[in-house]
Amino acid sequence: MTPRYDAIVVGGGHNGLVTAAYLARAGKKTLVLERRDLVGGAAVTEEVFPGFKFSVFSYVVSLLRPEIIRDLDLPRHGLQILPLESTVTPLDNGDYLAGWADPDETRRELCRHSPRDADASAVFGRLMHHMAMAVRPILGMVPPDPTSLSPGDLVGLLKLGGHFRSLGAERFHALHKLMTMSSADYLDEWFEFGPLKATKSASGIIGTFLGPRSPGSAYVLLHHYMGELDGAFRAWGFQKGGTGGISESIAGAARAHGVTIRTGAAVERVIVRNNRATGVVLEGGEEISAKIVISGLDPRLTFTKLVESRELPADLVEAVRRFKFRGSSGKVNLALAGLPNFTCMPGEGPHLRGAISISPSVEYLERAYDDAKYGEFSRHPYMDIVIPSMIDPNMAPPGKHVMSVFVQYAPYDLNGGWTDAKREAFGDAVIDTVSRYAPNLKSLILHRQVLTPLDIERMTGLSEGNIFQGELALQQLFFLRPLPQWSNYRTPIEGYWQCGAGTHPGGGIMGASGRLAAMEILRSGS
Amino acid sequence: MSEPVAGAAKSPSYDAVVIGAGANGLVAATRLAQSGLRVLLLERSDALGGQGAIVEFAPGFRAAPLGIDPGWIPPAVARGLGLESLAGDPAEASLSVAIAPGSFLTLSRDAGRAAEAIKVHSASDAAKWPAFTGLLHRLAGFLGALYQTPAPDVGLASAADLPALLGLALKYRALGRQEMIEFLRTLPLSVWDLLDDAFESAPLKAAVAPGGIQDYRQGPRSGGTGYVLLHHLVGAPAGMVRGRLPWRGGPGAFTDAAEAAARRAGVTIRTGAAVTRITVHDDAATGVVLSNGEEITAGAILSTADPSRTLLDWVDPVWLDPEFMHAVGNIRYRGCTAVVLYALDTLPEFPGLESRDALAGLISLTPSVRALEKAADAAKYGEVSEHPHVEISVPTLRTAALADNGKHVMIARVQYAPYRLRDGAAWDAARREALADRVTAAIEAVSPGFGARVKHRVALSPRDLEERFGLREGAPTQGELGLDQILFMRPVAGWGRHATPIRGLYLGGAGAHPGPGILGGAGWLAASRLLADRRGGSKGA
């Protein structure tokens, strides 16, 4: 009996959709199965309260690979990225630190706080540009296994070695520092103004269970500059209609290439016969056969839920057990009757069309981390706030607004576990902290949605609510992501593949994992 | 480029001046002298041995305050100096951890015996223990191989490096596929995760974890503490998870033997000779100036002082590239260790400790990894831990000669006592004694009546360690062991091979590769570099 599909993708997150679109583009008959009623995974837009639309989880786009935009012609399918131009950090003394779209304006603002930092910022920006250039090819390659002697891996290793050598000693060393240092230490080498260091280092802790002083947090600093490098594509900003629009555009491209997408179709397990995946069984018992099955879910679900552990080598099961998720962030979505009034920049202004970063000092962020280390949510968390309705008026009824508050830290393993009461207490801590900087906030709130890592896990399936499908820590990157020897999108089960953010390079709405997985599948002749 | 050197006609007083007579300085000077160079070894204090030096801290009581872990002599150094006979004391060197008053877990070096002790807490952990220590031993063994050559550097590698690189690659492959991965994975890992992945028993984790934070101003949850753990196990016998075997001849054995080797080789040794300046002419080091104003000319200088002192304090900045100085200025030292020395009338009682031999080993008083992390938190904010991590040892049980009349000495190593205190506060006597009081109280908690046995107590804050041992910021590491400050990044990126931008000036202290605790490791490699440059003409870097 011939299988009904060439390929089934389990999970309609953005990576799964990317994989499906690329496979269909190559002529494969492809089915995407999504448990929820809408595609997108953590990149969805939902009208949580009537008239108020939210990018419920992921809320900005910065790293979506330009080649995916080109290959899938996403703008034709609805991709439209609106600029998110500024970052404003309210300070505890009533002042603020702003970064604007215009470099001269930003320089002038920085000079107000530290002329030396203004100088350093320009030099730093150029170094980050180089670092992003250095990393970009790595994001686009299947990680070679440095422990393997297979010709393919050796060629990959030589290429990688050649790439590092081509960087020259100075940039290679700079990259090494960026990969191993803490963001606070790294920034200390460049800057003196605390809130600047804090705001920059905040990007190093997003989605990780690390503090700004934890080694390994520096390299995520690069992400911001990666987005800038691809700035010609305006890949840094806010998707029209919310993040779900990105998923919809990829789904649109996939459908145009012939992909079948079924929502409300939860996969119970992958059928494995003689160490070969032959299809899936849906909850409810329906069986669908396919030549290959690709999991867009995270490594824990891919290896321990969709298939039986006994189908897998013991060391792999052990490695999956050691793979760290540790969701550390939450989200508060607010429907507002009007605009918040920030004490540091009263009234309406351009700052409300950008991000507001609650990161007054490195110590503030570090103490927020300390709370989480011992199993509590941060009493005064780091927050990244945007008001999408200021960028896209279609997000809220006229005159009303939606506010998205990304919050860290909220540990998945809360002492005593998450309860409804604790969720609300967490929400209160967030609102109270924002209100220190925007006192009218409370009076504006029409509705609020508080999402803990546990909620994120329940709603999206992401294990422990980790938004990157697994911590972006050095020991879980590149050829170690998700597991040593299985970073090439394959699994020990033939015809069973992985394409989620838990694989290299992972993290953010990047799509690179999904694309690399598809390329590897097509290359293997599956 | 060659411009005439003024005064070059006058031949220098020495072929080489080596600064600092710690392990690295003694080894470097000996190696240079053995190669026929006229070598002067300068030591600012009155005693040799650097961090291994023994001090009489109270009348009749002696100790090597920083010598709890004696360190490791790389085989080439031992051979080169004829130190093969300097053996570790094979007597039991156990590691204990206080779980609660009256309750200890003691891990013998013998994996089987240790497993027996662990079984009380977790049978599954006990079963995993021999494999775990075996793995650590092999991973540290590979690190040891890396520590015996100049660090390979992708950024700088040239064809001449290929044989050494291939040799390392073969050693690496010899680990086997699984352990190659473990090696790469362990370096950036936190010791917390490393232990969590392996074990379930809290006391067992608490016993091992401090190895990952030794002299490191980070807690066990911080990435890279996996590497620090391995670093301190390089050269340790299988089964040991903290430190290396003490010398059979007592804590001074290495220094004595190295000094004898230096004198045999013809090294001129001067103590009480503090360098204040390195003279440079036309981009080349020409000599040193001492604190008394005396000028000594030399063909080359090999400094075992930390890189910042050597390059920023002693060299006129006009000779150095601004970016290079900036990089040196950014080296993180971050001393966070204090030492309290106790002079004891009699051996204190530790109820629940299996034998008094355990006191000759190392006893950690921190009952959980979480408590260790909490102790580290304070240091992040420039504060001294309220409940510091304390490790104690009684060296007089092995070397009775350290105290007169059968009395005893206890060394307590304490973390975290950050050198830089919040808001620029000073390490004054009050703060130091307050810390020592906390340490005494911590010991008293597991050894009732301890305080009453103390005849003398001397506390050394990081500030005191800086003054007494010449350690910048009181850091025994001469540069903390962050992953960005090791191997080819040590002391700074691009200068991992012991040379400096000043021709004829070399760095051979712990601040250079392979770092602290590897006795003579950096000195040996720096001396080799100096000799190679002499043979090949001065090529600079």
Place this chain on the structure above:
Amino acid sequence: MLKTTPFHTRTSALVRAQTWRRWAGYQMASAYDPHPDREYAAIRNSAALIDVSPLYKYRITGRDAMRLLDRTITRDMTKLKPGQVYYTPWCDGEGKVVDDGTVTRLDETSYRLTSADSSLRWLHLNAAGMEVRIEDISERAGALSLQGPLSRTILTTVSPADLTALKYFRYVDTTIRDIPVGLSRTGYTGDLGYEIWVDAERAVALWDALMEAGKPYGLTPAGVWALDIARIEAGLIMMDIDYFSSHHALTEQRKSSPYEINLGWAVSAGKGPFNGRRALAAERIRGAAWNFVGLEIEWDSFERLFTAQGLPPQIPNVAWRTSVPLYDAGRQIGYATSGCWSPLLKKSLALAHLRTPYAVPGTSVGIEITVEHQRRRASATVSKLPFFDPERKKA
């Protein structure tokens, strides 16, 4: 919001065509008139007043001030006397130019450095281990450039300073209508001229005093466009136009040594240690791979390209700042980085990087000219710089 200079209230009222531009984060006039020719003509015929406040300015004092500058710049600071000014480049450790500007020895122990780019971080990096105070006075001080044959005459009417005694590249503290100013005989036009440094609070008063005194002599406010033509005629380079600062260059190839941008004369080979000393000494022995030269575009070959399309030759009235390839037969041998039609010399001029063998004056090279959407080549002749060097400049 862009920054405005201390003269903004006066200059902004004069910008009739709203021709603004950015200069180092400041909002500046490209030209005041809709047509900039008159402003250029004033520089060469009477006098022009140019707001050059966007230059970065630093005051350096303290025990090691001289040592700091000496280790930073390529000229020998030990020879700079009080009241003297150097024009100088400064390099990174590899001998590549970071920036160029002036160093003035204000008195025995204080100095002023001007630069095109912000230099605070670089100065501080250089000052490691030294006892020195570096003040950024960029926003505290306004700067006016009074340039042109009548500039001295105008100044004489308002300043007590002995201007005949103030030689080329000399500096004096004096007053202009009782306003304390620093006066240096320097400029960016290659003409007789002065640069005047003033506290920001007195800037407007200084502007008014000079404009009033200059009225009988045809003093004309001039914008950046006019200045740009004058500086090309004078063969003066501009950072990030004619060369990339080594701190800005994204690739190694984009960096230049002083020898490669015609500033070899400003490298003092025999001085004490300074940034790039070793690399520059090696380059002196090796010889620079590139040279920076003037090009005069041969009129006939230029005109022919237009005639072939039935067009008259097109001559822009502002300078161009785009990179243009240069050829020897079919092979690219360099690139021009800026150029202009010289209204004075009646020639089309360019500043160019050429591989050393071609950099000999008199050599003929091909320069790319786009005519009617087609790339063509005209002939150009390598010329010594400056193109225009009047005696009055130093007299």
